[in-house]
Amino acid sequence: MAKVLILFAHPAMEKSRVHKRLVEHIPRSADIRFHDLYERYPDFDIDVPYEQRLLLQHDVVIFQHPFYWYSSPAIIKQWQDLVLEHGWAYGTGGRAIAGKKFMHAISTGGSKNSYTEEGRNKYSLADYMLPFQQTAYLCDVEYLPPFVIHGTHRLPETDMDLHALQYEQMLLALVQDRISKPEIESCIYMNDLVPIPNAIQS
Amino acid sequence: MDNNSILFQAMVYLAAAVVMVPLAKRLGLGSVLGYLLAGILIGPTVLQFIGTEGQDLMHSAEFGVVMMLFLIGLELEPALLWKLRKAILGLGGLQVLITSIIISGIAYFLDLPWQSSLAIGMALALSSTALVLQTLAEKGINRTTAGRSAFAVLLFQDIAVIPMLAFFPLLAIAGLTPADVNVNEAEGWIESQSGWMRALIVSGAIGFIIIGGRYLIPPIFRLVAATQLREMFTATALLLVVGIAVLMSSVGLSPALGTFLSGVVLANSEYKHELESDIEPFKGLLLGLFFIAVGASINFELIMNQPLLIFGLVLALMFVKAVVLLVLGKIFKLLVDQNIIFSSSLSQVGEFAFVLLSFSLTEGIVERGYVEILMAVVAISMALTPIAFFLNEKIVLPFIDKRLSSNKTEKEADAVNEKNPVIIAGFGHFGNTIGRFLRAHGVRTTVLDIDSNRVEFLRKMGFKVYYGDASRYDILLAAGAAEAKMIIIAVDDPEKRLQMIETIKKHFPDLQMLVRSSTREDTYDQMNAGILHIYRETIDTSLRMGVDAMKILGHRAYTAQRAARTFFRYDEQKLKDLSKLRDNEKEYINQAREYIEELEEIIKADTKQLHLVKDLGWDEDSLIADEKVKKDE
Numbered sequence: 001m002a003k004v005l006i007l008f009a010h011p012a013m014e015k016s017r018v019h020k021r022l023v024e025h026i027p028r029s030a031d032i033r034f035h036d037l038y039e040r041y042p043d044f045d046i047d048v049p050y051e052q053r054l055l056l057q058h059d060v061v062i063f064q065h066p067f068y069w070y071s072s073p074a075i076i077k078q079w080q081d082l083v084l085e086h087g088w089a090y091g092t093g094g095r096a097i098a099g100k101k102f103m104h105a106i107s108t109g110g111s112k113n114s115y116t117e118e119g120r121n122k123y124s125l126a127d128y129m130l131p132f133q134q135t136a137y138l139c140d141v142e143y144l145p146p147f148v149i150h151g152t153h154r155l156p157e158t159d160m161d162l163h164a165l166q167y168e169q170m171l172l173a174l175v176q177d178r179i180s181k182p183e184i185e186s187c188i189y190m191n192d193l194v195p196i197p198n199a200i201q202s
Numbered sequence: 203m204d205n206n207s208i209l210f211q212a213m214v215y216l217a218a219a220v221v222m223v224p225l226a227k228r229l230g231l232g233s234v235l236g237y238l239l240a241g242i243l244i245g246p247t248v249l250q251f252i253g254t255e256g257q258d259l260m261h262s263a264e265f266g267v268v269m270m271l272f273l274i275g276l277e278l279e280p281a282l283l284w285k286l287r288k289a290i291l292g293l294g295g296l297q298v299l300i301t302s303i304i305i306s307g308i309a310y311f312l313d314l315p316w317q318s319s320l321a322i323g324m325a326l327a328l329s330s331t332a333l334v335l336q337t338l339a340e341k342g343i344n345r346t347t348a349g350r351s352a353f354a355v356l357l358f359q360d361i362a363v364i365p366m367l368a369f370f371p372l373l374a375i376a377g378l379t380p381a382d383v384n385v386n387e388a389e390g391w392i393e394s395q396s397g398w399m400r401a402l403i404v405s406g407a408i409g410f411i412i413i414g415g416r417y418l419i420p421p422i423f424r425l426v427a428a429t430q431l432r433e434m435f436t437a438t439a440l441l442l443v444v445g446i447a448v449l450m451s452s453v454g455l456s457p458a459l460g461t462f463l464s465g466v467v468l469a470n471s472e473y474k475h476e477l478e479s480d481i482e483p484f485k486g487l488l489l490g491l492f493f494i495a496v497g498a499s500i501n502f503e504l505i506m507n508q509p510l511l512i513f514g515l516v517l518a519l520m521f522v523k524a525v526v527l528l529v530l531g532k533i534f535k536l537l538v539d540q541n542i543i544f545s546s547s548l549s550q551v552g553e554f555a556f557v558l559l560s561f562s563l564t565e566g567i568v569e570r571g572y573v574e575i576l577m578a579v580v581a582i583s584m585a586l587t588p589i590a591f592f593l594n595e596k597i598v599l600p601f602i603d604k605r606l607s608s609n610k611t612e613k614e615a616d617a618v619n620e621k622n623p624v625i626i627a628g629f630g631h632f633g634n635t636i637g638r639f640l641r642a643h644g645v646r647t648t649v650l651d652i653d654s655n656r657v658e659f660l661r662k663m664g665f666k667v668y669y670g671d672a673s674r675y676d677i678l679l680a681a682g683a684a685e686a687k688m689i690i691i692a693v694d695d696p697e698k699r700l701q702m703i704e705t706i707k708k709h710f711p712d713l714q715m716l717v718r719s720s721t722r723e724d725t726y727d728q729m730n731a732g733i734l735h736i737y738r739e740t741i742d743t744s745l746r747m748g749v750d751a752m753k754i755l756g757h758r759a760y761t762a763q764r765a766a767r768t769f770f771r772y773d774e775q776k777l778k779d780l781s782k783l784r785d786n787e788k789e790y791i792n793q794a795r796e797y798i799e800e801l802e803e804i805i806k807a808d809t810k811q812l813h814l815v816k817d818l819g820w821d822e823d824s825l826i827a828d829e830k831v832k833k834d835e
Contacts, residue, residue, distance in 0.1 A: 043767060045764065045767050045768070045771075048818075048819070081819045081820060082819035082820070083819065084819065085818045085819050086818070086819075086824045086825050086828070087818075087824045087828075091824065091825065091828050092828050092831065
């Protein structure tokens with residue numbers, strides 16, 4: 001069993017369609033902790049000792065947010081800057097979270113194709129996640145492939161529901177430690193572990 | 203002691219009520235039946251504390267009905283009246299018309315003269331506004347469809363009494379000599395005027411009430427409210443009702459109509475809630491007295507002599523009335539359960555029947571023998587109503603509910619929605635900022651304020667503001683505290699705030715309180731009272747000022763801002779700690795020394811935590827130190 005912490009960041013949740021569904025599908029489990037950063041810190045005054053305690057209590061940390069300007073909403077950056085302290089998360093004596101896992105669960109307006117060399121975003125999503133990946137590396141934290149929902153502006157409601165189910169299944173698999181290392185290495189997105197048959201997509 | 207002294211009489215009435223009403227309520231029978239039973243108990247039949255004066259008492263106690271109509275009027279904003287127009291005219295009009303015709307027909311069929319039959323039909327078509335509204339409110343069903351329909355019918359009936367009273371003299375039968383009952387002298391005066399003069403006086407009086415109510419009364423109330431004397435306001439409110447009643451009866455109109463009219467005129471005024479809660483206790487007591495009088499005046503001798511006739515008449519009458527109502531309810535699309543409540547609640551004969559019947563006796567329309575029998579019938583039918591309600595609630599409705607439960611819940615949720623979710627008490631500088639902010643976000647608020655000038659001004663600006671002391675239970679209830687989600691207590695006076703907190707905790711435990719506080723002392727008191735959401739009125743502003751001071755001195759804006767936030771959180775936390783400490787020391791140290799000590803304590807605690815901003819994530823000291831170590835190696 002693994003303990004999962006979801007650090008959720010959406011500055012305008014009341015307007016969200018995709019993340020509202022994803023959040024609704026987070027399984028109610030003692031092993032999954034949903035932590036809404038904008039709700040908890042509307043003025044960005046992050047309670048560092050509290051956040052560090054939370055990190056210590058969990059094995060997998062999922063940053064769930066929409067993809068803004070090829071990165072996260074501002075509060076995630078604020079969180080990183082303040083919580084991952086030198087001497088605690090990295091640097092001399094900084095091994096507090098070593099061995100844990102980080103991953104992202106993000107939604108983006110761009111299609112999968114747009115994140116290729118030929119597409120208008122030119123680079124792959126993994127390329128854009130490089131600062132996060134490197135942060136994890138510096139803290140000796142394993143960085144898992146992201147869970148991604150592409151093309152959110154054109155996505156039919158029914159497909160959003162499918163992705164929400166996919167997210168739910170992936171979370172359950174993480175909690176129950178059902179995902180093997182080779183499986184993770186084999187996939188680009190975590191979504192690939194819970195494929196949705198083409199036949200039922202609209 | 204003389205059995206007829208006023209004090210002794212008052213004691214008898216009050217004692218009977220105090221014994222019987224709680225008993226009846228405990229048995230689930232409602233207060234009205236309790237009063238009736240109290241009346242029977244002290245009446246000529248049982249304890250004989252009161253005898254024939256029960257009848258006279260009824261006349262003075264009828265003033266309770268007059269007050270009730272004033273309150274009904276207050277509740278009736280013209281918009282609501284307009285919304286209910288179909289029910290009032292359609293349902294109410296048809297009920298009075300059809301029931302009168304049927305009862306008159308039966309009476310005529312029983313060989314009464316047609317004039318008597320008509321008078322009896324009209325008198326018995328009316329139901330008891332006092333009894334039904336009281337019971338509906340007690341049972342909390344006055345806002346359901348049934349409650350509203352019943353209200354509409356009763357309203358029409360109450361208004362219909364006036365033309366009936368005007369019409370009765372035309373029915374006088376030549377052969378019958380008018381009974382020798384003292385006629386109001388004032389009526390003599392008005393009758394001595396010529397026809398057109400009389401019409402002029404009557405319309406003048408009504409016009410006076412409407413215009414006076416709109417332009418004269420509010421400034422008077424403002425003046426009285428400015429004295430800040432509670433009892434003066436009550437006295438003025440009573441004077442208003444009594445004055446109108448006197449005016450109306452001196453021009454030969456029903457006092458009930460007059461007060462009802464002035465109630466409607468004042469329904470939109472800022473003093474609505476205050477008036478309501480001032481008149482309410484008087485109305486309650488006088489109505490109680492009225493019901494006691496009804497109970498005492500039931501002529502048991504007559505009933506003993508002709509039990510079959512009288513009870514037969516009661517049952518037949520209630521049956522006819524209920525059937526007419528049931529059919530009308532069906533036509534006006536009431537659901538089955540609502541229709542049953544509606545038709546059974548209105549099946550009795552009301553207090554105005556006493557008035558109309560005694561009037562028809564004095565005018566020589568109906569023979570004394572019939573009137574006495576009918577008086578007994580009316581009283582018994584009123585006594586049976588609470589029992590009918592009781593049976594309905596315990597037996598009929600549960601049976602119907604099982605079959606039709608799904609429709610009902612939706613309807614009731616609707617009724618609750620009419621009230622605003624937020625009440626703001628105190629609309630000075632503090633409260634009105636909150637009010638404006640909430641309004642900008644579409645949150646509907648009901649505002650209560652005690653400053654009459656401010657209320658007047660704000661109402662001119664289009665706010666929904668009511669004048670009233672928000673620490674009083676009745677005012678809070680009238681403002682919808684039972685349905686609201688939250689109350690924002692923003693009044694200036696710390697004492698008043700604590701009173702409000704106590705009242706709300708006692709009567710509206712589900713209402714969330716957000717409370718303004720002034721001093722630390724005040725905050726501690728509120729913490730002790732168990733308040734979770736306390737807002738110190740100066741802390742945010744003084745910190746904001748501190749931030750600006752730091753900025754002007756050359757500190758970075760964001761750093762200053764974060765320092766203020768940290769200081770605020772730290773101060774709130776310390777406040778909680780100190781509030782615990784205070785309780786032990788309070789007995790020993792006088793107020794002044796406590797303040798000094800506390801201040802010292804705060805400053806001392808501050809020196810321990812000099813660095814407000816300690817965000818190590820943005821701090822490079824440890825990184826630099828790290829590099830140094832590496833270089834040295």
